[in-house]
Amino acid sequence: MTSIKKPLVDKHLRKNRHGLTQRDYEGVASTLCAGCGHDSITAAFVRAFHELDLEPHRAAKVSGIGCSSKTTAYFLGQSSGINTVHGRMPSVATGAAAVNPDLHYIGVSGDGDSLSIGLGQFAHAIRRNLNMLYVIENNGVYGLTKGQFSASADVGTRAKYGEVNEQTPIDPVSLAINLGATFVARGFSGDKEQLVPLIKAGLMHKGFALIDVVSPCVTFNDHAGSTKSYAHTYKYYHPVIHADFVPEETEITAAYKDGEAITVPMHSGGQVMLRKTDRSHDPRDKDAALSVLRWKEGAEVLTGLIYIDENRPTMGDMNHLPETPLNAVDHAKLCPGSDKLKALMDGYA
Template sequence: MTSIAKPPVRHPSSRTNGLGLTIRDYEGAMSTLCAGCGHDSVTAAIVQAGWELDLEPHRVGKMSGIGCSSKTTAYFMKQSHGFNSVHGRMPSVTSGAAAANRALTYIGVSGDGDSLSIGLGQLSHAIRRNVNMLYMLENNGVYGLTKGQFSASADIGSMSKKGEANEQSPIDPVLLALTLGATFVARSFSGDKKQLVPIIKAGLSHKGFAIIDVISPCVSFNDHEGSTKSYAFTREHEVEAVHADFVPLQREITVAETDEEVRTVVMHDGASVRLRATAGDYDPTNRESAYSHVRACQARGEIATGLLFVDENGKEMHDYLRTPASPLVDVPYEKLCPGSSALDKLMERFR
């Protein structure tokens, strides 16, 4: 099914950001996903974050692979650049695009099937290279586009819509990212826009690879009783690491102090979530404690959410490659291809 363009209607009283753009200017085509799909809520959060950060849509590169999740890029920032790659290859295509034009802001959208099965090696090396991009992993535990088979992120014991239980151990993208040295690791829930928007803003502002694992229920194949990726299960088992907020200009991010171990939070849709606070000494800059926290939550049957780890001093891909400050797309052809004599001199260095 092809996407349908939204009518360019702009209400005269609509609020504008620093660029004079309304939030409608950050939207894309009308979604063709199932009604209630968590991916559409992720799209709304990306739209909100881009508008609040004053991102120039024409300076954004939207990258995706294959699957329901990879249709998301059609639904935001219609005036931006975009590339829909083959299954699992979005990270390497984004690496190449970022190498050629470092001036763009890259947003990669993928799913658990696209990222953790055929694309697992691609994801691993994008983390290793610390490609300067935001990687949104819309995680629903199934292959929704091909009728609900378990994906590599399905939890042991999670029930399929047909009543079958998954018996294989899942790949946790958060633990994977922490292990491979990712410099920004977060997890959120598609139904918690209040938490998700500031995390996306922080990820977009991070220098390096920022991965956000978003539990995004599939209403057609994985939102039933017994599923561990459903709306009900996630709301009942979510544990927020720290209250997340994003303040631009690198100002300090503060957390409201409270003595309550369990807080009841009313969501934007009226539902309530009970969140257990972590220890007061939780440090999102400590990779080992972040890993231990996620594992401890798993052992209790809980889902760790929030900004779990960040390293603001890591080198990104261009630092390692020592590329010029000017994007390669702006470098004159004569410098990019100086001729055979320059190649001969270069080869002499390796003899």
């Protein structure tokens, strides 16, 4: 658990090509409840960045409000980051990516932050194909305000104090595919061996990458009757595909079970290698991805890379944004003077 201060001895830890160990990708000590699934996601981020040989300062972390949004402080302590207003994280990420596309943007949000007050912003970030990794740490409740149901709570799930949810949930995975997201996956905080490669692939994807991570709340949603508890998720956990990410110029070995495999090339380098348990599923086929989601019966939790599209242009491409960050552009070019401004304004007369 990251809530316990770790020893500083790291001489035996493996270093990546930048000479950094996993310690260099950590942040401050977690203040979340012991056993919270969000801390496991934090550890997956640390491992993914270290294994990809990405320097911490090349990342920008953006979050909203909630237990999940606190976690950006717990990893990549040497990177830039901002907590925004509740539900407004995508707008800040959009503005940052527009002026400085030369960073890996990571949005960390919760099911309340993204699927209630922030649903409109979430939808438009997808529509624009914003180049970022967007992780929803999904526990079905509002943890900071004592466990009320969120918009992702399943019908029939029982709250800690006995209330039963009767409202239809919003599934961020189905919603993202229908809205045009170009990378859609679901993971489980208790399965780091699947989650780490999904994060690595999402970081290297060019476009909007969503990973919905089932992350049990041990305080308000880890009891009998909850469909997002550890016990329930382990019981109905169904990996639809096994994923691994292989970056270019770096050899990675992995053990795979028997079965058919497909390789999806990534624009930013590397490949997503998929080992399918259901051979009929092709994550490049949108209809197939939606069919897989509709196929689930009862309380099945489908995980893995469900859909990917590497051909759609990103927000920067569609708007012809310059690749050079604004902070690297000469001041004279950014501020051409009052005469240029007057000529521009006269054009609107």
